[in-house]
Amino acid sequence: MRIKTIALHLAVTGLLLGGIGLATSVQAQDAKTITGGFDVGPGGFPKNFNPLAATGGFTWLSTYFEPLVIYNADLTELEGDLAKDYKVSDDKLTYTFNLAQESWHDGKPFTSKDVKFTLELARNKASGSLFAARLGDIASVDAPDDRTVVVKLSKPNGSFLSILSQVMILPEHALAAMPPETLATSTWWSTTPVGTGPFKFKRYVSDQYVELAADDDYRGGKPKVDVLINRYFESPAAAVAALRAGEIQFTYVEPDDAVSFKSDSNFKVIEGASYVVNYIGLNQKVELFRDVRVRQAIMYAIDRNAIIESLYGGAAKPANCGYVAPHLLPEGLEPYAYDPAKAKALLAEAGWDKINGDKPITLLTYYGSPQAANVMAAIQSMLAEVGINVVPRVVDTPTYNGIVYKEGTPDWNAFAMVYAGLQNGPNPAGISPGLNKSQIPPAGFNTMRVEFDDLSAALDAALGQTDPAKIDQSWQEVCKVMNKDLPWATLWVANRYGVASNKLRDFVWTPAPAGGPYAAHPERWDIQ
Amino acid sequence: MLVALSVLIFILLRLAPGDPIDAYINPSSPMSASDLEVLRDRLGLDQPLPVQYLAWLRAALGGDFGYSIQRGGVAVLPLVMERIGPTALLMGTGLAIAIVLGISAGIFSAVRRNALPDIALSVVSFVGISSPAFLTALLGLYFFSVLLRWAPSGGMQTAGAPFSVSDVLAHLVLPACLLSIGHAALIMRYMRASLLEVLNQDYVRTARAKGVREFWVIIKHATRNALLPVITLIGSTVGIAIGGAIFLESVFNWPGMGLLLVNAVGTRDYPVIMGATLVIGICVILVNLLTDIVYAVVDPRIQVS
Numbered sequence: 001m002r003i004k005t006i007a008l009h010l011a012v013t014g015l016l017l018g019g020i021g022l023a024t025s026v027q028a029q030d031a032k033t034i035t036g037g038f039d040v041g042p043g044g045f046p047k048n049f050n051p052l053a054a055t056g057g058f059t060w061l062s063t064y065f066e067p068l069v070i071y072n073a074d075l076t077e078l079e080g081d082l083a084k085d086y087k088v089s090d091d092k093l094t095y096t097f098n099l100a101q102e103s104w105h106d107g108k109p110f111t112s113k114d115v116k117f118t119l120e121l122a123r124n125k126a127s128g129s130l131f132a133a134r135l136g137d138i139a140s141v142d143a144p145d146d147r148t149v150v151v152k153l154s155k156p157n158g159s160f161l162s163i164l165s166q167v168m169i170l171p172e173h174a175l176a177a178m179p180p181e182t183l184a185t186s187t188w189w190s191t192t193p194v195g196t197g198p199f200k201f202k203r204y205v206s207d208q209y210v211e212l213a214a215d216d217d218y219r220g221g222k223p224k225v226d227v228l229i230n231r232y233f234e235s236p237a238a239a240v241a242a243l244r245a246g247e248i249q250f251t252y253v254e255p256d257d258a259v260s261f262k263s264d265s266n267f268k269v270i271e272g273a274s275y276v277v278n279y280i281g282l283n284q285k286v287e288l289f290r291d292v293r294v295r296q297a298i299m300y301a302i303d304r305n306a307i308i309e310s311l312y313g314g315a316a317k318p319a320n321c322g323y324v325a326p327h328l329l330p331e332g333l334e335p336y337a338y339d340p341a342k343a344k345a346l347l348a349e350a351g352w353d354k355i356n357g358d359k360p361i362t363l364l365t366y367y368g369s370p371q372a373a374n375v376m377a378a379i380q381s382m383l384a385e386v387g388i389n390v391v392p393r394v395v396d397t398p399t400y401n402g403i404v405y406k407e408g409t410p411d412w413n414a415f416a417m418v419y420a421g422l423q424n425g426p427n428p429a430g431i432s433p434g435l436n437k438s439q440i441p442p443a444g445f446n447t448m449r450v451e452f453d454d455l456s457a458a459l460d461a462a463l464g465q466t467d468p469a470k471i472d473q474s475w476q477e478v479c480k481v482m483n484k485d486l487p488w489a490t491l492w493v494a495n496r497y498g499v500a501s502n503k504l505r506d507f508v509w510t511p512a513p514a515g516g517p518y519a520a521h522p523e524r525w526d527i528q
Numbered sequence: 529m530l531v532a533l534s535v536l537i538f539i540l541l542r543l544a545p546g547d548p549i550d551a552y553i554n555p556s557s558p559m560s561a562s563d564l565e566v567l568r569d570r571l572g573l574d575q576p577l578p579v580q581y582l583a584w585l586r587a588a589l590g591g592d593f594g595y596s597i598q599r600g601g602v603a604v605l606p607l608v609m610e611r612i613g614p615t616a617l618l619m620g621t622g623l624a625i626a627i628v629l630g631i632s633a634g635i636f637s638a639v640r641r642n643a644l645p646d647i648a649l650s651v652v653s654f655v656g657i658s659s660p661a662f663l664t665a666l667l668g669l670y671f672f673s674v675l676l677r678w679a680p681s682g683g684m685q686t687a688g689a690p691f692s693v694s695d696v697l698a699h700l701v702l703p704a705c706l707l708s709i710g711h712a713a714l715i716m717r718y719m720r721a722s723l724l725e726v727l728n729q730d731y732v733r734t735a736r737a738k739g740v741r742e743f744w745v746i747i748k749h750a751t752r753n754a755l756l757p758v759i760t761l762i763g764s765t766v767g768i769a770i771g772g773a774i775f776l777e778s779v780f781n782w783p784g785m786g787l788l789l790v791n792a793v794g795t796r797d798y799p800v801i802m803g804a805t806l807v808i809g810i811c812v813i814l815v816n817l818l819t820d821i822v823y824a825v826v827d828p829r830i831q832v833s
Contacts, residue, residue, distance in 0.1 A: 031688075033688055035687050035688065042554075042556065047598075047599060050600060053600070055552065055553070055554050055557060055559065056554060056557070125562070125565075125566045128566060128567075128600075129566070130559055130563045130566065130567075131563075132562065132563065132566060133559075133560040133561075133562040133563050134560065134563075184600050185595065185600045186600070187602070189600070205685070205687075206610070206783060207781075207783045207787060207788070207791070208683050208684065208685065208687065208781070208783055209683070209687040209688070211687070211688050227688055229687045229688045231683070231687050232781065233682070233781060234778045234779070234781055234787070234790070238681070238682055238779065238781060241669055241670070241673060241674050241681045241682070242681045242682060244674045245673045245674050245677055245680070245681045246677065247680060247681055247687075276556050366555055395545070396546070396794065397546075397550070397551065397553075397554075397555065398545070398546030398547070398548075398550040398551035398794075398795070398796050399544070399545040399546040399550075400546070400550075400555060401546055401549075401550030401551075401553045401555065402545035402546030402547060402550045403545055403546075405550065405553075420555055420556075421555070421556045422555075422556055422557075422558075423556050423557040430557065433558045433560070434558065441561075442561055443561050444558070444560060444561050445558035445559075445560075513556065513557055514554070514557050
């Protein structure tokens, strides 16, 4: 009897397994759908739906919300988005935006009142907005008519438009009734958000995916696909599995995976600059790195070209200051070409034996990828060769931040050296928070406690530069000082990768920091 | 016991470096200090620890487990509750497959002791026992989803498709089978050993001597007695299965307790970690209770008075 029951169970299980396989293969999707892992990788911010609280994920957010201005897909220039065009006054204090004709996804017209409402909300700390400080220079926002917005600044700010490109315009009619302090925890964002973008929010299936539907009367034309889906993955590797299995058509991939896709004719590898400069941070609170000769020695000791060739497949540019973009590099930079003998000589001159000798120094990082582990190992062995004994330590991001931002007196030796990265573009001002002496924690993000007067002066001068003709020159000056003082041992700016199925047409993606946003024109994306 | 568990988790959490705000900061694109303050205010993390714990305990006793820090505004209790279903489905199916396979293979193996099938099954079971969940999960994913495309690579439903039972089952099969491998192997070893021992008992010889057919001797007289230690084993594997499910759920993006917990730990979402561990603790206690009851049913010597 029991055996029979067991046999029956087995048979039923077998039938189920077979039947299920059949059921999935029969299942057809009528609607034209593009599914991707749009929040995979460093630019993504999965499961965040509130653009005011976003520190990333703008690639996805900008498929249903839109900013006033947006970077082009090359991240070289800002162009109009919800603002058709804009004018900046000669004194750089007044910005006049001429708005496009558009309606919200619920049919209500989009007007200048929405822009005024959004900018005021974004400047209001109570709303939980992370833009409050960055928009602090706004003196007033006026809406003289439905299609015009005038923003006045209290002082010129060269980064203003760049900041504005991440401020997604929100509907006043849907949000004005909610007290700002309830907005950060409102479920509106993940259930019924209303935007102006080419796709409208349909639903969020908890931790699984977000589904958008085409907005047929989008001003840029009716989207070519009916449904756009953003699937969540626990790791880039899981997304790669789904991509290879044909379940998604796009995802960010780690460099190692990109190599394996290059020979596959079913996929297209998309490569772009990360705009993140990698560096070895040298904690100025420990005695080890006070002498510039020690810092120079570290630069000479690391064979950056060899690492770039062998571990990045050549897809990185060595950085001799915070930048690699040609227009930010002045003439006559010291290239710090690999020279271990010189490194040894500099260390001997500085008296490294007395400073530290061969005692182990922690090299902390939050980069957990296998590639990063290889990079750390290479650096460890190169530094060991000149007599600097570093011990790599990999921790997760919250642990890293917990160590380097710790209030009171942190354990400086726990992060004597770090292997880290900082955004250096498209707006070059991105590196200032990590290097300016005014940004030492808790005031800011200068975690290596760099207090170099000439560098801070150069950064402040560049930040205050409002003359477009002189702006590049000001950042070149920053580069020059960094190259001379070596607040960090700068390493390189690497490329990052996405892989798209060859079934996609007119698909635009770039590995922008924080996911952009940039003009990806999702309404033009198509699938065969 | 649960209070002790909650105190322990609370202390361990705070000993771990990094807090929810640290989890929020992207080291490559820093925020300003005043933005950080906005976050800190919003999350209410500026109170002393015992005060935070007592506030949590008081609310938890009243059924209020607070709100998730990283998912703005979502209450912890419903969040955890909606994950019990998927985890129970995955674990239940996985264990059911393991029990059916393990017990039948164990019986078969014991009856054909030292014959070729027994040796083959023993080898397979040793491989099964020695394969860690992370290895079988990844290999299974690679072969059955990526290479053969027999099963979806993750999730509980096809993204964008309307809900259907067959769709959920299709997503369930692969992770459930992978989850069952280790357990089935273990159950098989126990079943085989236990049955072999029972088959040497006097009452089995008596049954044979009475002329009972060999089939019924095995099933009725031997197996029922041999099942007792196996049930104990199954009861205790449920706790281990939760551990295995945590890994499988993250590999297959299965929206259960394990995935919730892994996400919460990665983002230092304290209220969710507390809520989820407590619920898992309650589940383990309940399963142990259930094991005792099943024991009483199977073993007539145990009487509930």
